[in-house]
Amino acid sequence: MSASPNPSGTVVHEIRWSDALPWWLLFRAAASAFSPTVIVLAALGAVATWAGWSACNQLGLAGADGFVNVAGPVDGGLVLPDGETAVATPLAPSGPGGGATPWLHDVVRRLPRPLAELLALVSVPFRPSATSTQLLGAAARLGWFVLVWSIFGTGITRHVALKLVGEEAPGPLGATLFGSRKWLPAFNAALFVLVGILALSVPGALLGLAMRTELGLAFAGAVWPLVLLGAVVLAILAIGVVAGWPLMVAAVGVERGDSFQAISTAFSYLYQRPLHYAFYALVALAVAVPTVAVASMFADATGTLAMWAASFGMGHQRTAVVLDGLSGVGDEASRWGVRAIGFWSRGLAHLLASFGWGYFWAIATAAYMLLRQDVDGTELDEVVIDEPGGEEPRNG
Secondary structure (H helix, E strand, C coil): CCCEECCCCCEECCCCHHHHCHHHHHHHHHHHCCCHHHHHHHHHHHHHHHHHHHHHHHCCCCCCCCCCCCCHHHCCCCCCCCCCCCCCCCCCCCCCCCCCCHHHHHHHHCCCHHHHHHHHHHHHHHCCCCCHHHHHHHHHHHHHHHHHHHHHHHHHHHHHHHHHCCCCCCCHHHHHHHHHHHHHHHHHHHHHHHHHHHHHCHHHHHHHHHCCCHHHHHHHHHHHHHHHHHHHHHHHHHHHHHHHHHHHHHHHHHHCCCHHHHHHHHHHHHHHCHHHHHHHHHHHHHHHHHHHHHHHHHHHHHHHHHHHHHHHHHCHHHHHHHHHHHCCCCHHHHCHHHHHHHHHHHHHHHHHHHHHHHHHHHHHHHHHHHHHHHHHCCCCCCCEECCHHHCCCEEC
16 A cells, blocks of 8 residues: 555555454454365364264154254254154243343344254253253253364364464364364363353252242242342353353364363453454354355355266266256166265265354354453464474464
């Protein structure tokens, strides 16, 4: 940019967009989601999540009825044992205050499908009307989800953080090894908060035992304001672990910290800068539309052009027969070759769907670094770097 005087008489030599618009880092993080390392780790995480949730189905841990959708690793949803489709009802009102914010339920329903279904699953353990079967199924699925993404999410955040600051980022194997070494702090960060929630809910559970009788119910009605006051702490912890867990994972990936450091930083950033966090989330959703569109276009073009090239050799008539077979029409649908082509085509669709998880963790990394600058004043280019030879980590 050429220097030019402004009305005050000073000369503007250059504009540092990183200082003027620090949230531009979100766009750079979105670009890093196209990294082969991020795509591979996201695909592995999506497949591992689907495999674990399918195992829950086979064990009869179907969880809550009607809170998840179908179809395997394509959308990260659950595959029901009988092959039927369950209709997602994310965060439906389920308690005394469930209808206080009906607009929020509409917003959740408009989120990307896997994210909306995950939020619906997260809501199950906190529903007063949830059955023990639903609680067990949701706990098993959520525990597996947190475990899987404690590994692959930590690896992705490490790769993205180093890439954003211009350092050498690990490849798929290096990022996976990092996640396998640091998964425990990321997993325990969520576990410790949940244990705290359960411990603090014991007085309420004891009151609930008394509420089995009419006298106890009357007593609960009299002291309910005190119960609500105590539940404020539970709300802070519950919202913090749900909204802040991505920041906890990012803290482990960026800072190589332990569980307690991840918890303290995530809660601090979330509750000190809630509007900043919400703004970054809105920007991320806006950027997701063209980002996913580009990935979808690339995947569609790849599959179409592969068949287009083969059509020159097959001829029009044979190509039409094969395409009908891929669509499930005619006898060709049962042929091994057609089924194999369909399998690989669906694999490409699965890879595209898992791209969303890579994008999610890339954005979580950038959001963590932005909130860290907002709260602690830490520069965006500071990431704890591994030193060779087992030396102490340093800041990059």
